[in-house]
Amino acid sequence: MQALLDELVEKHREKGQDGKLADYIPQLGEQNPLALGVTVHTVEGEEFSAGDCPVAFTLQSISKVFTLILALMDHDEEAVFDRVGMEPSGDPFNSIYKLEVDSPGKPLNPMINAGALVVSSLIRGRTVDDRLQRVLSLVRNMADNQEIDIDSAVYHSERATGYRNRAMAHFLKEYGIIDDVESTLELYFQQCAIAVTCDDLAQMGLCLARLGVNASGESVVPRELARLVKTFMITTGMYNASGEFAIYAGIPAKSGVSGGIMASVPEKMGIGVFGPALDEKGNSIAGGALLKELSQTLDLSIF
Amino acid sequence: MQALLDELVEKHREKGQDGKLADYIPQLGEQNPLALGVTVHTVEGEEFSAGDCPVAFTLQSISKVFTLILALMDHDEEAVFDRVGMEPSGDPFNSIYKLEVDSPGKPLNPMINAGALVVSSLIRGRTVDDRLQRVLSLVRNMADNQEIDIDSAVYHSERATGYRNRAMAHFLKEYGIIDDVESTLELYFQQCAIAVTCDDLAQMGLCLARLGVNASGESVVPRELARLVKTFMITTGMYNASGEFAIYAGIPAKSGVSGGIMASVPEKMGIGVFGPALDEKGNSIAGGALLKELSQTLDLSIF
Amino acid sequence: MQALLDELVEKHREKGQDGKLADYIPQLGEQNPLALGVTVHTVEGEEFSAGDCPVAFTLQSISKVFTLILALMDHDEEAVFDRVGMEPSGDPFNSIYKLEVDSPGKPLNPMINAGALVVSSLIRGRTVDDRLQRVLSLVRNMADNQEIDIDSAVYHSERATGYRNRAMAHFLKEYGIIDDVESTLELYFQQCAIAVTCDDLAQMGLCLARLGVNASGESVVPRELARLVKTFMITTGMYNASGEFAIYAGIPAKSGVSGGIMASVPEKMGIGVFGPALDEKGNSIAGGALLKELSQTLDLSIF
Amino acid sequence: MQALLDELVEKHREKGQDGKLADYIPQLGEQNPLALGVTVHTVEGEEFSAGDCPVAFTLQSISKVFTLILALMDHDEEAVFDRVGMEPSGDPFNSIYKLEVDSPGKPLNPMINAGALVVSSLIRGRTVDDRLQRVLSLVRNMADNQEIDIDSAVYHSERATGYRNRAMAHFLKEYGIIDDVESTLELYFQQCAIAVTCDDLAQMGLCLARLGVNASGESVVPRELARLVKTFMITTGMYNASGEFAIYAGIPAKSGVSGGIMASVPEKMGIGVFGPALDEKGNSIAGGALLKELSQTLDLSIF
Known part of the structure; x- marks a missing residue:
């Protein structure tokens, strides 16, 4: 090997x-x-x-796997898959298109950005930081490495330039698929920067x-x-x-x-x-x- | 069991x-x-x-599996996947839409109807009947049952009503993805009726x-x-x-x-x-x- | 009459x-x-x-007519129609879809919301209020009525609920079609509330x-x-x-x-x-x- | 002048x-x-x-104007506009896409090819030739020139290569928007060749x-x-x-x-x-x- x-x-x-x-x-x-x-x-x-x-x-995007696990630990499958689909998309990772043509506002799956935003919005916690700590904790436990943490320079860069994700989050809010735009984006930018x-x-x-x-x-x-x-x-x-x-x-x-x-x-x-x-x-x-x-x-x- | x-x-x-x-x-x-x-x-x-x-x-549609096998026995992978993609679609089985938005005319995968028509067009044989016999032969060998045959009433019904498939075959011809519309449709209607x-x-x-x-x-x-x-x-x-x-x-x-x-x-x-x-x-x-x-x-x- | x-x-x-x-x-x-x-x-x-x-x-949406006039008084036609098209859309007024399929990010025309946001972003002025005053001034002059003003309750309501417009503005920013998301939205919500x-x-x-x-x-x-x-x-x-x-x-x-x-x-x-x-x-x-x-x-x- | x-x-x-x-x-x-x-x-x-x-x-495509006139002389407006829309499309002239996303099968307007096929299918006459003569008669009367006729070389070429129009006609048949595919196409290829x-x-x-x-x-x-x-x-x-x-x-x-x-x-x-x-x-x-x-x-x- x-x-x-x-x-x-x-x-x-x-x-x-x-x-x-x-x-x-x-x-x-x-x-x-x-x-x-x-x-x-x-x-x-x-x-x-x-x-x-x-x-x-x-x-x-690898973080999408872990937040999906956590969202499904926090909610039953129906609650999650009511808001995000299970089907592959055949579209580029950053497409906003599928949001509109299918059932209004429901992203096709949790691995496209729009779907991952929905998933992040479902992770439980009192504050964004509580929720991030729960994601980090899952990642650390899976990797068996308690040292894993955020790269804060990357996080701040993502946050400063994430117009497309901001666009999608507002769109999901418009359709009532997510509740809070800002905390969802905050968690999302952080999880990507682990x-x-x-x-x-x-x-x-x-x-x-x-x-x-x-x-x-x-x-x-x-x-x-x-x-x-x-x-x-x-x-x-x-x-x-x-x-x-x-x-x-x-x-x-x-x-x-x-x-x-x-x-x-x-x-x-x-x-x-x-x-x-x-x-x-x-x-x-x-x-x-x-x-x-x-x-x-x-x-x-x-x- | x-x-x-x-x-x-x-x-x-x-x-x-x-x-x-x-x-x-x-x-x-x-x-x-x-x-x-x-x-x-x-x-x-x-x-x-x-x-x-x-x-x-x-x-x-189960026949799409067998014609894909045969087309890939008749041609190398590149020749086949130049004409039909490998990506799941997230669209209904009979959608014509994806034909146009992605690379012109290339169906997303061999399991949607448009893709299966492309696959059928690639199966070798001098006549439509030769080609059908090769499909039947593969199916019979895989099932280890030499009695398998066409249900000719179903075939004739498919043939009489297959407007959507006719539409797609002409569309594929327009884009130069298939050569002969009629023989492709003929084989396709027959394979579906096995x-x-x-x-x-x-x-x-x-x-x-x-x-x-x-x-x-x-x-x-x-x-x-x-x-x-x-x-x-x-x-x-x-x-x-x-x-x-x-x-x-x-x-x-x-x-x-x-x-x-x-x-x-x-x-x-x-x-x-x-x-x-x-x-x-x-x-x-x-x-x-x-x-x-x-x-x-x-x-x-x-x- | x-x-x-x-x-x-x-x-x-x-x-x-x-x-x-x-x-x-x-x-x-x-x-x-x-x-x-x-x-x-x-x-x-x-x-x-x-x-x-x-x-x-x-x-x-009637305000879209007046901001278009003003943007075309502030810039030559090419500068404006480089960023927003001239073609009717056949889509609902609030569609985000056309943003993506045509030339990336360029809204089809100035009368759909995405296009009107682009137009608003082009209106000259040092501050949002300067720009609003110029819109108001045009409207008042055209109507020959200097009393016309903003309905501030409507403005505040639009601002609080305009998720779809926020989504589109971020999308336009992502594509480099507009510069400043917040001031564009601010002006847009105000012009709608005249x-x-x-x-x-x-x-x-x-x-x-x-x-x-x-x-x-x-x-x-x-x-x-x-x-x-x-x-x-x-x-x-x-x-x-x-x-x-x-x-x-x-x-x-x-x-x-x-x-x-x-x-x-x-x-x-x-x-x-x-x-x-x-x-x-x-x-x-x-x-x-x-x-x-x-x-x-x-x-x-x-x- | x-x-x-x-x-x-x-x-x-x-x-x-x-x-x-x-x-x-x-x-x-x-x-x-x-x-x-x-x-x-x-x-x-x-x-x-x-x-x-x-x-x-x-x-x-200029023929689309005349067949629309004739179809509206043959039927009341509702009968025609039930089958073909009135809205501009913002899509290329030969797009098949709009057929599927809007109300199933109804072309957006009579000036795109799919819509013109619907219009041609509505022109009255016992045979395709009767129908063509009625189109020719309208064109000759409008131009005040009884010599106008088909260019039969162009007609035969159109007929031999019109795969996209054949695709669309079959698609319209699938949706029940037109009745007879072949006579509709025949008339359409002929009207284009005037x-x-x-x-x-x-x-x-x-x-x-x-x-x-x-x-x-x-x-x-x-x-x-x-x-x-x-x-x-x-x-x-x-x-x-x-x-x-x-x-x-x-x-x-x-x-x-x-x-x-x-x-x-x-x-x-x-x-x-x-x-x-x-x-x-x-x-x-x-x-x-x-x-x-x-x-x-x-x-x-x-x-």
């Missing part, structure tokens, strides 16, 4: 040249486009790393692969929810390249525009990948290619 | 009252809405049936579950393609309820408006279901519910 | 029962649905009124009919702009019933959800109508019917 | 270099892109021509300008319908550049992809223009520019 990971990192690292850094906030645009790292944690307790793994990066490493992502992927049990053996996510989010990861986890990724990699994965990907192979392993240069769909260009080859080589497909 | 199937048939049969028979052709509208049958074939060679299993019905039973569907589902090996032990579908179509079955197999079905059943399945569903549990079993009353998304209302409970009871989810 | 107006008011007043008051802010919902008034000012200097004319109401009477609307319609010359004989709108806005009034002035209104009335008109309509018959007359009960497209149900019959009776169609 | 027309032809002729000939059928692609002609017939009986006026070309000259277009424009009275003094179009079609010409006559043309020319006009434009200035004149090189919206690039300048110079705007 170690040799394989080393080889894959070297093989795919250069693909970063064909990708593009996210540049809507300065912190993302300053990354090294050739950075590439991967960490694997197996159910047998083995751990392998190759490439640029110590680098920290922010969760961005900083992690490949190791953290691999641990969290493993936790989902073990149906909610983390590295310390604690059950931190209900078994049913560990399954449910892996389903969304397969159908909608890689923006509008999810279908293609499901075909060529065949494993549940969720990406973020920071270049991170968290993958979870049921009953086998968790994988964390980082490669900040993105393809045109918004997924790590080198990281996605590495994961596809890793899955094919190790026959990891769930199909 | 037998007791479980008997119980599930009795429990879910009445849901047919809340559904609606497809009525665009007379043959579908004349079914008994309370009919419900299920057959399971396991990798261990066991077979179980409950309810109305001897009833024959037509494949309809008549099968729950037993056939279960055998075909098992063949996919065994990565292409049928009940007689022959490898009739390439291993990679057996995987690929199960991926499409998860992301797009149940029309625009695919996401919901993936969450609550967690197994690859493909439905048709005749009320049939073919499900395939990797390395475990194939399942054939028939219940002609449909829910508003076009899936068997009782059959879908039965499958969800069967999967949950036996813990069949691939996630 | 007086007899005709009296007759038309009595004939159409009851249609208010089939309409619906706008109810997104309390001030609009409290109107008398059977109120109906009409005032006509002719180029010959005659003036006729019938029904409930002393009632004051707010301009709402209070007028049927008499004012008739004077303003007359001013446009006389190619920019008001009742005192002053030229307050450039001749070309008086023409240009009448064109928009024909193609897009009555929301997505503009086509129908053009066919049956044949005169440039602009309506607002307060129930006001300003009509301008080139070289002949200005007409102000008020009837707060709206049809499903958002136009005064009784007012629209009255205008159609008035136009047909007097043969006012420009076609 | 003669000098003005001569000057405008010379001034705008070269714009043809920046345009593109329609090339979906060979006959249109073989035109001279620098051809430009204009003919004016005034209500006073004067006639002026400049440039390439003897050239014959086909009506294409061959005329600038002189014919100017005569027909004059007939509409005189509220239905042709050059011989006969009333060949009901007064109300002459008005109604001019309204559609303003709101939707120049494809999705109609809004812009209304602003800069301000006169009712209808264009076709052959490069013809028929304009009608109420109570003043009819204008026929021909310039086969098209802009990106599908209108004659030189012809449109010539008409705008002609209207501005002579102050022809109806606004």
